Amino acid sequence: MARYTEEGEAAFKPRSRRPHSSPTRLPQATIDLIIELRATLAGKGLDNGPHTIAWHLQHHHQLIVSAASISRHLHAAGLVEPNPRKRPKTSYIRFAAEQPNERWQADFTHWWLTDGTHTEILCWIDDHSRYALSVTAHRRVTGPIVLDEFRKAVARHGIPYSTLTDNGMVFTTRLAGGKGGRNHFEAELRHLQVRQINSTPNHPTTCGKVERFHQTLKKALTKQPPAASITELQTQIDAFVDEYNHRRPHRSLPHRATPATIYTSRPKANPASRIDTHNRVRTDRVDQAGSVTLRVNGRLHHIGIGRHHYRTRVLILAQDHHITVINAATGEVLRDLTLDPTRDYQPTGAPKGPKRKKP
Structure with a gap:
């Protein structure tokens, strides 16, 4: 009644319910830092979601902020594009090896240089820790190249218990109609007593970890100046792998740890002793x-x-x-x-x- 007496009909218009004071509200400096981190990570082609930003705030700025608060401020700043049709992550059945070197995933992806030259990037990652074991650029990935890079990875990290790849001819000849025998890579696995696992044809989600790594790699390379040669591209890849393994938090790992931390925290698996003839x-x-x-x-x-x-x-x-x-x-x-x-x-x-x- 007092408001109506003073303002008339304007007293019926809705008013803000915002409290006069918010003691738990984040300081403006922290909000600005969240937005700055979002832009910095996006500029480098790295993951820039709320959980990643929270990890950087805690480890680099000694600030503990919940992912929900970060998400709320990113939405308020107009930095989030809603995607309601996206399949929920809870719908996927996840599996991972129990030990480092228990399973290595491998595949190669495509990339182009500034002059339009087509190249291929061969990737080896550890299934347990997502550690990037070997990422190399080539004009074309062939059987001898796969064998050579596998041997280099074994010399640096030890012999794995098993490997997981798709059915490309550089990895296996099992779909070649029985005409070619084993290729170089398959023969090396038998020699080292390493178990070979191949995905079901037309089922790329079996090798989902290395496929997801390709997405992360390409996202980072897109933010770099286009490479003019394979040597320059390899330099960019090496810089990304160092960041990915040692400084970038991985959301699928415990406590958002880095792949290097998880890879070195447990004993490595070894090949099982078995007799196998072809x-x-x-x-x-x-x-x-x-x-x-x-x-x-x-x-x-x-x-x-x-x-x-x-x-x-x-x-x-x-x-x-x-x-x-x-x-x-x-x-x-x-x-x-x-x-x-x-x-x-x-x-x-x-x-x-x-x-x-x-x-």
Whole structure:
């Protein structure tokens, strides 16, 4: 009544319910720091959500602010774009290895230089800690490159218990119709007694950790000046990997720890002791030169049978390097040998040319 007496009809308009004082409100300097951190992290291509900002406030500025408060101030500043159709993270079934080196995930992604040159970036990460073990740029990722980078990672971090990759031909030949045998990488895994795991075809979420790492990597590279050469691109990648492993908090890890902290906090897993041989059977026909071909560990070998067996259909029984060649029609053993992996041609051992008569 007093307000109506003083203001008339204006007394019926809604008024602000904001309290006259807010003792628990964040200081304006902290709010400005939150917005500044958001811009800084976004400028570097790094994660800049409320939990990441809270981690930086606690570890770098000794300020403890809840993620809810940070989210509220980011919304108030107009820095958050709502996405209501986004699938909730609780709908995904998460799994992770229990120890470092228990499982290494690998895959490669694509990137382009300033002149439009296409490159490929090969990534190896630890499933347990998300530690980036090896990230290298190449013109094209091939089988020998995969093997070389894997050996370098093993020399630095030890032999893993298992690997997890997709079904690319640089990782496995299991979908090649049984014609190629094992490639270089598969042969190395068997030699080191490392268990090989491949994802289901057309199911990339199995290798979700390395796929998510690709997204984080590309987001950071986009914020850098475009690289003009592979050497320059590798320099940018190395700087990102150092930041990712040692200074960037990872939300999926306990207490938002860095991957390096988790990777070094537990004993590393080792390969299990097991015996594994590669048994396979393939058919072939003896060529005009009197030989058949067999690919072992990614390398093609010619096995001499004899010219007189030209066009004979044969069965080749291979158990690792032990090879037996059988006439498919009669069952006669035409050749039984231990393959020499250093030689392309496996000779029959018979003397060449006609026999010379003794004088």
